[in-house]
Amino acid sequence: MSNLSNNERSFPQPRKEIKDLKAYSAPLENRRDFLRLDFNENTIGPSPEVYKAIQNIQSNQISIYPEYDLLIKKLSNNYFDNKRIDICEIGLFNGADAAINAIFNSFGNKNDIFLTTNPTFGYYFPCAEMRGMKILTCRYEGKSFEFPIKDFEEKIYMHKPKLIFICNPNNPTGTILKSEKIIEIAKNNKESIIVVDELYEKFYGDSLLPKTNFEEVNNIVVIQSLSKTAGLAGLRMGFAFGNKELIKYINKVTGPYDVNSFAVKATIAALNDKKYIEDYIIEVKNARLWIKNKFETLDIRSNFNGGNYFLIWPNKDPKILVKEMKSNGILIRSMENKKDIEKALRVSIGTKKQMQFFWEKFIKLEVCK
Numbered sequence: 001m002s003n004l005s006n007n008e009r010s011f012p013q014p015r016k017e018i019k020d021l022k023a024y025s026a027p028l029e030n031r032r033d034f035l036r037l038d039f040n041e042n043t044i045g046p047s048p049e050v051y052k053a054i055q056n057i058q059s060n061q062i063s064i065y066p067e068y069d070l071l072i073k074k075l076s077n078n079y080f081d082n083k084r085i086d087i088c089e090i091g092l093f094n095g096a097d098a099a100i101n102a103i104f105n106s107f108g109n110k111n112d113i114f115l116t117t118n119p120t121f122g123y124y125f126p127c128a129e130m131r132g133m134k135i136l137t138c139r140y141e142g143k144s145f146e147f148p149i150k151d152f153e154e155k156i157y158m159h160k161p162k163l164i165f166i167c168n169p170n171n172p173t174g175t176i177l178k179s180e181k182i183i184e185i186a187k188n189n190k191e192s193i194i195v196v197d198e199l200y201e202k203f204y205g206d207s208l209l210p211k212t213n214f215e216e217v218n219n220i221v222v223i224q225s226l227s228k229t230a231g232l233a234g235l236r237m238g239f240a241f242g243n244k245e246l247i248k249y250i251n252k253v254t255g256p257y258d259v260n261s262f263a264v265k266a267t268i269a270a271l272n273d274k275k276y277i278e279d280y281i282i283e284v285k286n287a288r289l290w291i292k293n294k295f296e297t298l299d300i301r302s303n304f305n306g307g308n309y310f311l312i313w314p315n316k317d318p319k320i321l322v323k324e325m326k327s328n329g330i331l332i333r334s335m336e337n338k339k340d341i342e343k344a345l346r347v348s349i350g351t352k353k354q355m356q357f358f359w360e361k362f363i364k365l366e367v368c369k
Helices: 048-055 069-078 096-107 124-129 149-159 179-188 244-252 261-272 274-295 318-327 352-366
Strands: 090-093 113-118 134-139 163-167 193-197 220-225 238-242 301-303 309-313 345-348
Touching: 048 261, 069 090, 069 261, 090 096, 090 244, 096 124, 096 163, 096 193, 096 220, 096 238, 096 244, 113 124, 113 149, 124 134, 134 149, 149 179, 179 193, 179 220, 220 244, 238 244, 261 274, 274 309, 274 352, 318 345, 318 352
Parallel strands: 113 134, 113 163, 163 193, 193 220
Antiparallel strands: 090 238, 220 238, 301 309, 309 345
């Protein structure tokens, strides 16, 4: 007897991997009237120069397919002050998620091994599952979530994974693996592609990009975006940097016009106002120190590593606290579906003023019960 509904019988069925897939989803609706400390976004919005660029966009930039040469040249010459990146080593994507998916599209074969850590960014797993890859993970170590380097290197040696993903700093634990160590792993394991997700790197400052010669270390791909720093999350712009042959293959599985003209204009404007981004990063770092000092006065477990976020283990039921904070105008995120941190909450870090508002509400709900 078939388990298919009458409606399902009316069309050809998808691959088994898709039918069994647990899709990555996030509760992103109806958030705009809150202080949003749940998805690690920039909390103050983009530079005024970005607004101007979008307001001044010409009609033919809407009616004609987008052009990318100017942005790619900008990234090549000005993304880093002290290093030029070859234009063939740059890929543009409709957000970092699209870059991740394209990498799996290019290199993820059925029964290939995919290795990452756990807990980490959840989108990696459905990308591997829908290609029929075999997934291996390494658990972070101890209460401070140290990178499990011994276990990681042993699994690489034993299983020869096709794809290795390192979120660095890791979301949600903030764990950091030194860039020099990642380069060493890549050099010693040429049969693997090492993908380093650096979306939160700017809040720590140890990017692979200034240190990696992609001609010499040709099996590393670095993913970055401007969502967390420049406030462009809603426009979707992601970058992949790597050896020109790797980027060529990743670009082959990407649609020709996936990145829209508004995102292109906004990204160029944001990169032209680096001081705005740098000032925001400094503000977040100062706010991070302030809120970390506050939590050190409480008998509540917390974890502050890299990134613009931290973890807390409240005494109150986390689900109740999330609801109560929402009723006070603040969104924070439960980690109930994340391995080893099911009782934790992740809180994004905004400005010092925003974290003072968070602290005022949190302390009343958690401590003054």
